[in-house]
Amino acid sequence: MVERAAKKSSAGFGEMIVAILQAVALALVIRTLLFQPFSIPSGSMMPTLLVGDYVLVTKWSYGYTKYSLPLSPNLFEGRIWASEPERGDVLVFRKPSETDVDFIKRLIGLPGDRVQMRDGVLYINGTAVPREPEGFFVEGNGVQVPQYRETLPNGVTYLTLDKANTMADNTREFVVPAGHYFMMGDNRDNSDDSRGSVGYVPFENLIGKAQLIFFSIDGDWALKFWKWPEELRLNRFFTWIR
Template sequence: MSEEAKSSSSSLWENIKVLIQALLLALVIRTLLFQPFSIPSGSMMSTLLIGDYLFVSKYSYGYSKYSIPMSPDLFDGRIWGSEPERGDVAVFRLPSDPSVDFIKRVIGLPGDRVQMREGRLFINDEPVEREQVGTFEADDGSAGEGVPLYRETLPNGVSYNTLDLTPNSPGDNTREFVVPDGHYFMLGDNRDNSSDSRFSVGYVPLENFIGRATIIFFSISDDTSPLEIWKWPSELRFDRFFKSAQR
């Protein structure tokens, strides 16, 4: 083999090694530290909008098999686990179909009694503080016009906004839910347009949690693909960049 061929082969191998190292580093970061997620629906408006892209902290609640790509059945429970706190916006695997990611707010902790009465949230038979702070309209009109916007404050002091799209909707009056040990009750902030623990989602096991939403790093109008770079000047939501994904 000529010196030129040897040099070319060596250079190719070095490039392959750099690529492999970069992929391994990305895998470690995605598994142990942060994972990007996008918001596909309006169930968390007004906190999160369709077209928001955010980072989720993987270490906030420790690690389960769902923290690993492809979710191999290597162990049960969580490693270095810590419990979600009331009011956290968290990503989790749907209990009925663990291949599906959901994002909702932690409302009920193990042992809590949770109920909706005439659109008002009750925890352990006590009404959650709630006041109307204005109205809301999504930039794409998906939430309708002048939707009532409420500020809820949980017993631990966490505050966030919720929407009330429709009076007397199916989720406004529910039975009392008693959260089992090791499980959590999740609600969407867009209360009348959210599939959550009141309906098909049910109680979410601690093992199913992926992580805690941290920060919005990119946001674009929901009818525009991030790949349509030529539309960025008019479609990017710059005011949402680096905004907290919690409230």
């Protein structure tokens, strides 16, 4: 009887280990091929994305690259099952100069485009992108920031912030190389993007398209569940990203 009990215990432990390994394998497959969660650590994409938003990124949107895999092993070059992104997509990519760093920005310039900022207005291929005032965005400290609705040539529309006249409001004309993209944050005066250290982003560096805000909390209280009742932004749960 003791021997049978020991065998049953051993078999039960083995089954538990197999179940855990299967769950880990399934999670890796989902993370690699389907969805990956990302948290928003900065305000560079305000008002579209806020600090404390948690977003789901679809990994299949543009095909797969080595950066789609955990630890980014150098197993292959380029992309497989590639699909071109569209102007206006909000996407996650690896910074070209620091490929272990994830960035999230909006795709503004396609290969061959000429992109420039003039007095806070975005120009693509010499034509001003229409923008209309749309009230104010109130920051956490109560400061009101002018908000504008911008509409890209393909009809994609979204809100941007223009806090003040800065160097980022007037740039040289950037010509996007073949196989690369020009990214910008919606918070135009507070974003490190293709106007600065990010530069042009190779197609290979794209990880996926940000689709959905599934969780949002004001501040850095995500792990402090006792703070949730007063800090959760329930109105942002399960909202699509535009």
